[in-house]
Amino acid sequence: MAFLRPIAAALAAISLLGRVQAWTPELPPCLEPFQPFVYSGCYADSGSPTTLSFRSSLDQQNMTVETCVSECKGNGYRYAGLEYYGICFCGQTVTGTELDEGQCSYPCTGNSSQTCGGSNIISIYQDPTFLPLDEVDIEDYAPLGCWTDDSTYGRALAYPQDQLDGATLTSAGCLQACRDGGFPFAGTEYGGECWCGVVIGNDTFSAISSDCDIPCNGNSSQTCGGRSRLNLYVANELQSLEPCGYVPPPVSSSTASSTSATTSSTSTEETSTTSETTTTSETSTTSETTTTCKVTHTLPPKCEWKCGNWCSSPLPDWSDVPGCKNGYSSCQLQVAACFKNAGFPASLGCFEFASWCSSVSSYCGGKGACSKNDYTVKTPPKGGSPPTTTVITTVCPYTSTTTSKPATTTTKAPIPTPTNICNQPSNILFGYGPGKPVGGIELPIVTCNDLPADWSYTPFKLYSDSDSKLCKGYPRNSCTNACADACKEQYEDCIDTYAEGCKTKRDASPAGSAVDTSYFEYARTVNKRTFGWTDSYPVAALKCKTQYADCLFENRLNTGAGKCPKYGVL
Numbered sequence: 354m355a356f357l358r359p360i361a362a363a364l365a366a367i368s369l370l371g372r373v374q375a376w377t378p379e380l381p382p383c384l385e386p387f388q389p390f391v392y393s394g395c396y397a398d399s400g401s402p403t404t405l406s407f408r409s410s411l412d413q414q415n416m417t418v419e420t421c422v423s424e425c426k427g428n429g430y431r432y433a434g435l436e437y438y439g440i441c442f443c444g445q446t447v448t449g450t451e452l453d454e455g456q457c458s459y460p461c462t463g464n465s466s467q468t469c470g471g472s473n474i475i476s477i478y479q480d481p482t483f484l485p486l487d488e489v490d491i492e493d494y495a496p497l498g499c500w501t502d503d504s505t506y507g508r509a510l511a512y513p514q515d516q517l518d519g520a521t522l523t524s525a526g527c528l529q530a531c532r533d534g535g536f537p538f539a540g541t542e543y544g545g546e547c548w549c550g551v552v553i554g555n556d557t558f559s560a561i562s563s564d565c566d567i568p569c570n571g572n573s574s575q576t577c578g579g580r581s582r583l584n585l586y587v588a589n590e591l592q593s594l595e596p597c598g599y600v601p602p603p604v605s606s607s608t609a610s611s612t613s614a615t616t617s618s619t620s621t622e623e624t625s626t627t628s629e630t631t632t633t634s635e636t637s638t639t640s641e642t643t644t645t646c647k648v649t650h651t652l653p654p655k656c657e658w659k660c661g662n663w664c665s666s667p668l669p670d671w672s673d674v675p676g677c678k679n680g681y682s683s684c685q686l687q688v689a690a691c692f693k694n695a696g697f698p699a700s701l702g703c704f705e706f707a708s709w710c711s712s713v714s715s716y717c718g719g720k721g722a723c724s725k726n727d728y729t730v731k732t733p734p735k736g737g738s739p740p741t742t743t744v745i746t747t748v749c750p751y752t753s754t755t756t757s758k759p760a761t762t763t764t765k766a767p768i769p770t771p772t773n774i775c776n777q778p779s780n781i782l783f784g785y786g787p788g789k790p791v792g793g794i795e796l797p798i799v800t801c802n803d804l805p806a807d808w809s810y811t812p813f814k815l816y817s818d819s820d821s822k823l824c825k826g827y828p829r830n831s832c833t834n835a836c837a838d839a840c841k842e843q844y845e846d847c848i849d850t851y852a853e854g855c856k857t858k859r860d861a862s863p864a865g866s867a868v869d870t871s872y873f874e875y876a877r878t879v880n881k882r883t884f885g886w887t888d889s890y891p892v893a894a895l896k897c898k899t900q901y902a903d904c905l906f907e908n909r910l911n912t913g914a915g916k917c918p919k920y921g922v923l
């Protein structure tokens with residue numbers, strides 16, 4: 354109880370210190386299990402600016418290390434710090450100097466066997482699930498497009514970079530400031546403002562790109578947001594790789610087996626579904642004491658199934674039923690990308706790709722062999738390239754017989770099941786509905802985000818690119834926007850492939866121009882026979898348009914409630 358009086362006095366003093374982050378939204382503490390923070394030292398806190406930027410509003414009369422750490426974890430910060438018996442701070446970078454350990458000596462209010470800094474001195478803990486800051490540069494910021502910044506709950510990004518000169522602001526200048534502050538989010542606004550954030554405000558939405566129309570004051574060929582609009586960027590490398598709610602994916606049992614002569618291991622890239630096989634064989638060279646190894650890399654094809662301008666990412670290898678289902682999901686999530694990118698008339702081939710994907714599903718349930726190799730031998734993918742093999746001669750890994758290398762835990766993003774959160778509309782007059790969309794072109798799939806670093810701020814994703822990193826993510830409150838974007842894409846695919854495929858000579862060349870139109874009559878006959886398409890071009894286009902309007906209406910109240918509750922739970 355001896356320390357209660359000084360706290361009251363310090364409260365008044367501390368509230369004058371530091372920059373008050375009036376706009377910082379405070380998220381709930383993380384109550385899920387997470388990797389414990391690591392103690393990183395005792396630091397001075399001069400208070401201007403504070404050593405850690407964010408002062409939590411937690412009750413400082415009952416503070417423990419665990420309480421403060423879970424607050425900072427829940428808010429996405431890299432550091433947690435405890436000062437003056439129980440004030441909890443969080444931050445992305447540490448700005449104070451390190452002191453002797455003995456200087457941190459005040460007991461914590463909620464557990465007197467723990468240490469809570471001192472007077473103007475802070476005990477700091479670090480989340481070990483972040484990459485080191487010096488491995489990240491401004492090239493790692495990916496543009497997310499134009500976003501709103503007009504919420505009544507606060508700014509989209511909490512940290513203004515007022516030290517920058519607005520009159521000379523460029524995109525790179527802003528990204529550099531956010532990078533130096535360790536902030537994963539960066540945004541430029543109104544030509545000369547730069548904002549950084551650890552999270553994006555809960556009431557922030559993606560806006561149409563034409564809203565961001567103000568050139569940067571320092572470089573008129575770049576755009577720096579608009580009125581209440583941000584050009585938003587994210588560097589996933591600056592976010593925790595295991596945010597609150599992260600569920601570690603099941604570790605695949607293929608640990609590297611190491612023998613004296615041959616090492617064979619299968620490694621999987623962090624998020625892609627490709628797998629690479631490496632075989633090492635050791636041979637002694639006579640003249641030198643070092644041994645050289647021949648390493649054979651077998652890379653799966655980058656392009657497995659090709660339709661026009663589009664190529665599928667290879668399905669992950671499988672050798673059992675769960676793996677096969679993953680392969681099916683990975684395939685199905687790429688169908689929309691085919692229609693979007695192949696280009697007409699090659700996009701007609703996407704129907705064949707879609708049925709190749711569906712047949713993976715029946716293959717998984719079948720009897721007998723169950724492996725990707727067996728499937729692709731029986732039903733070979735079309736148009737792609739074969740796997741490539743390269744042999745490299747290197748120095749052998751040192752003492753490969755005695756010390757085994759630390760098991761490289763390759764985390765593999767779980768592949769979401771291809772069940773659409775958005776609904777295909779029905780229309781009796783035009784005969785479309787679930788399972789029978791206009792022209793057979795399904796609504797692009799919106800489901801859970803498969804990338805752990807993106808999941809925490811955009812749990813939903815529209816799978817319209819074969820590379821999931823390029824697919825657009827949506828915050829929890831933007832499911833309606835995600836569905837609206839899916840509806841729009843279905844409409845565009847419908848016009849570009851179905852309506853286009855129903856064109857006749859007359860539709861193609863209404864003014865009687867010199868275009869060679871013989872193709873259209875032929876194509877129409879083929880499409881009628883292959884797909885049963887009998888609509889005229891105007892009717893086909895009308896169906897596409899009506900389906901689009903119905904789709905927006907059908908999904909206008911679709912909030913995705915209860916979907917994707919945690920990372921990895923699909």
Ligand SMILES: *[C@@H]1O[C@H](CO)[C@@H](O)[C@H](O)[C@H]1NC(C)=O
Nearest residue numbers: 412414415416417419420463
């Ligand atoms: C202090 O916090 C602990 C949990 O950290 C809680 O169980 C306890 O009720 C709190 N005590 C007071 C007086 O608020």
Ligand SMILES: *[C@@H]1O[C@H](CO)[C@@H](O)[C@H](O)[C@H]1NC(C)=O
Nearest residue numbers: 417418419463464465466467
């Ligand atoms: C208080 O902190 C000590 C040291 O961290 C810990 O061992 C102990 O379990 C804590 N007590 C409570 C009640 O949490």
Ligand SMILES: *[C@@H]1O[C@H](CO)[C@@H](O)[C@H](O)[C@H]1NC(C)=O
Nearest residue numbers: 378379506554555556557830
């Ligand atoms: C955003 O956060 C504020 C304050 O916590 C809350 O009142 C509001 O309902 C939230 N808005 C949304 C759209 O979730």
Ligand SMILES: *[C@@H]1O[C@H](CO)[C@@H](O)[C@H](O)[C@H]1NC(C)=O
Nearest residue numbers: 523524525571572573574575
């Ligand atoms: C201005 O922006 C353009 C487009 O991003 C870029 O190519 C150019 O290098 C920039 N100029 C300066 C001086 O930064």
